[in-house]
Amino acid sequence: MDSRAFTKLIEFLENVPSVTGVITHGSEENENWWVKFTIDTTHHLAWNTVQELGHVLNYLSLDERLPTSFYPVSPPPYMNGGPEEFLSWVIVCENMEFSPGTCAEWLEGRLPRPVDDISEWEFE
Numbered sequence: 001m002d003s004r005a006f007t008k009l010i011e012f013l014e015n016v017p018s019v020t021g022v023i024t025h026g027s028e029e030n031e032n033w034w035v036k037f038t039i040d041t042t043h044h045l046a047w048n049t050v051q052e053l054g055h056v057l058n059y060l061s062l063d064e065r066l067p068t069s070f071y072p073v074s075p076p077p078y079m080n081g082g083p084e085e086f087l088s089w090v091i092v093c094e095n096m097e098f099s100p101g102t103c104a105e106w107l108e109g110r111l112p113r114p115v116d117d118i119s120e121w122e123f124e
Helices: 003-013 046-059 100-110
Strands: 019-028 032-039 068-073 088-093
Touching: 003 019, 003 032, 003 100, 032 046, 046 068, 046 088, 046 100, 088 100
Parallel strands: none
Antiparallel strands: 019 032, 032 088, 068 088
16 A cells, blocks of 8 residues: 555644644554554643544444554553553554545544644543
């Protein structure tokens, strides 16, 4: 998959509160694609971000689930350090017909809008 296919999803994720650092991506030929990023665990909306992404990407509907998975990944903590430095998050899709751009559209339609407006993420 051409790296340009990831542009829309990466640009969207860069605007999500608490997502920080470099966003990496890749694909396995005709098998799956993935996007990996960091969530600042000290940001007051970090767990809101995890909850929102987990809802849309893992469990949007019992009947119509997206072909995506969102989960944490980490090297061995005992060799490296804590989540502030070494915990990352990954979106994986095993259906190559569901492009990263389509994933971005699903997120845009279901996450708080505009996604970079922190006040839209805060619950009363």
